[in-house]
Amino acid sequence: MPLFRFLVLTLGAARAQTGIQSLAATACAVLGMTLISTTPVSAASIGLNSPEAKAVIQTYFEENIAPWLSEPTLLGAIRDQNETTASLSEAEILELDKTWRDQVVTKDRPMVDQVIHSNIANFFVHSVAGNGGIITEIFIMDAKGLNVAASMPTSDYWQGDEAKFQQTFSVGVGAVHVGDIEFDPSTGVSQSQVSATITDPATGEPIGAITVGVIADILM
Numbered sequence: 001m002p003l004f005r006f007l008v009l010t011l012g013a014a015r016a017q018t019g020i021q022s023l024a025a026t027a028c029a030v031l032g033m034t035l036i037s038t039t040p041v042s043a044a045s046i047g048l049n050s051p052e053a054k055a056v057i058q059t060y061f062e063e064n065i066a067p068w069l070s071e072p073t074l075l076g077a078i079r080d081q082n083e084t085t086a087s088l089s090e091a092e093i094l095e096l097d098k099t100w101r102d103q104v105v106t107k108d109r110p111m112v113d114q115v116i117h118s119n120i121a122n123f124f125v126h127s128v129a130g131n132g133g134i135i136t137e138i139f140i141m142d143a144k145g146l147n148v149a150a151s152m153p154t155s156d157y158w159q160g161d162e163a164k165f166q167q168t169f170s171v172g173v174g175a176v177h178v179g180d181i182e183f184d185p186s187t188g189v190s191q192s193q194v195s196a197t198i199t200d201p202a203t204g205e206p207i208g209a210i211t212v213g214v215i216a217d218i219l220m
């Protein structure tokens with residue numbers, strides 16, 4: 001039987017039994033082809049928090065964000081704050097954190113403004129705006145886990161009790177931590193935070209950490 005007539009008869013039977021999807025699959029099988037899905041790859045399709053999804057986020061960070069960590073202005077800002085905060089006790093840190101939380105919801109917020117209005121903070125703001133919607137926020141911390149500069153106000157001032165600091169600065173040089181990818185039903189997108197230790201190239205010692213919020217769906 002000619003191939004064309006055989007194909008027509010076979011496809012007709014498949015269509016009668018199971019519809020158009022079976023029709024396409026049968027056609028591909030007869031012709032020795034593979035049916036390829038056209039569904040876009042996303043954080044959801046490859047699995048939220050799968051190793052593959054987190055690897056994509058870490059690669060983006062290493063290729064696009066990590067080069068910033070050797071910028072003299074950024075390093076200088078962290079060094080300067082470390083000199084100021086080195087002797088702070090835990091009680092003093094918690095008091096500063098409380099002050100920040102109180103101020104962040106008001107218009108009169110000198111402590112918050114100092115962090116979000118600086119040369120480094122302005123660079124972060126422009127970086128967020130110029131990355132095609134991938135980056136949602138950027139902030140850096142000193143050796144105590146206290147904010148040094150940020151693209152926008154964070155909910156708290158002290159990050160030292162969170163994984164973004166404990167899994168980076170506390171681990172040491174070269175540490176990178178990709179937080180859980182979480183789906184936000186209000187925006188319809190999946191987001192994550194990737195953090196890393198910031199190392200002083202002059203001494204080889206950790207001096208702080210950086211956290212970058214990213215839209216995972218855009219990267220997948």
